[in-house]
Amino acid sequence: MTRLAVFASGKGSNLARILAACQQGTIAGSVVLVVCNEPGAGAVGIARMAGIPVLIADHRDYPSRVAHERAIVHALDEHQVILVVLAGYMRLLSPFLLGYLYDPRMKQSRVISIHPTDPALYQGPAGYAWAIATGQTATAVTVQYVDEGMDTGRIILQEAFAVLLEDTVETLKARGQAIEHRLFPRAIQHVVDRMGSRLSCAAS
Template identity: 45%
Template sequence: MTFRIAVFASGSGSNFQAVAEAARDGRIPASVELLVCDKPSATVVKRAESFGIGTFVFNPKDYPSREAYEQEILRELQERGIDLVVMAGYMRLITPVLVEPYYGRLINIHPALLPAFPGLHAARQALDYGVKIAGVTVHFVDGGMDTGPIIAQRAVEVREDDTEETLYARIQRIEHELLPDTVRLIAEGRVTLNDRKVNVRLGD
């Protein structure tokens, strides 16, 4: 049985591309089956088309509520037999409509060492606070703002001459490594969730 992945994204889709390339090249034992995007003009839609990956693109303003479009997304996921949902720059909080059926199979990548600096502009938050170490977190989604159980983290040194742009560029390079690595571990059955404790089995 093929392990099937859906990726949610709202912007350029560089993390989408990192996962799609890893699956295409066999570094992840899985197939990216679907892109879900809430911005029809987003660059990530073109990236998905270039990989031949199906898309569900919608405009939230066309729906009466967040729950209404999430019901439609859920049907898409279930019809395609999606095993894992990867939030990769999807800029909307999600409701129990998606969280409950996919809890433990729904992950997000965030450009900070959570629980520090949740929400938007994490690199800017890190610089404003004056930390010496920033980083990247992959976590399970629980419906809160970057509050779910942590699966993997990697640090990024903050340099004295960093701007938001230079720091975020280095964070993104780590994201493009950490997210496919984490998806691979999940696809291989090496990640287990028990309450807030996540166990990752690296060796055989």
């Protein structure tokens, strides 16, 4: 079973779906740690209700980004985390943390994230608002690997859907999040399978 850490900053709706997918066996792994930089985030309560260890690492309490990430690395080591999943984590990861998680077999870091649009068109967290403001007729939910850029990593899975004439940011976000909750567990399992095949090749 692949040991996962989920990083979150908000309500934790994707965290809840990931936990359910692990329990149902849709993901061949288990969440062994939740990392949150916002002490009052809903994700903290979801993790604690599930009995999962939580590291609350408020970045404002650290003198530098690297100091903040050193505390995170210590927790990842302690819990023997294999794959990091960014589920609404509102911080860019530095080269220090990405380097710690770099896997030479995969030729990239063992970190994935979800993005509420096509990252070729828009980078940043406000994808649903961007789609409405710019009059897009379609948008997408994207799961991708994380690199040192903003939403520039290789795409794992992507699902497009229509932006309706009557859509508001709220209605578009509701439909998009329904796709997020379905697509994210599939993408995580895809990566778990890929990591397993890489390990098998290395051992043979």
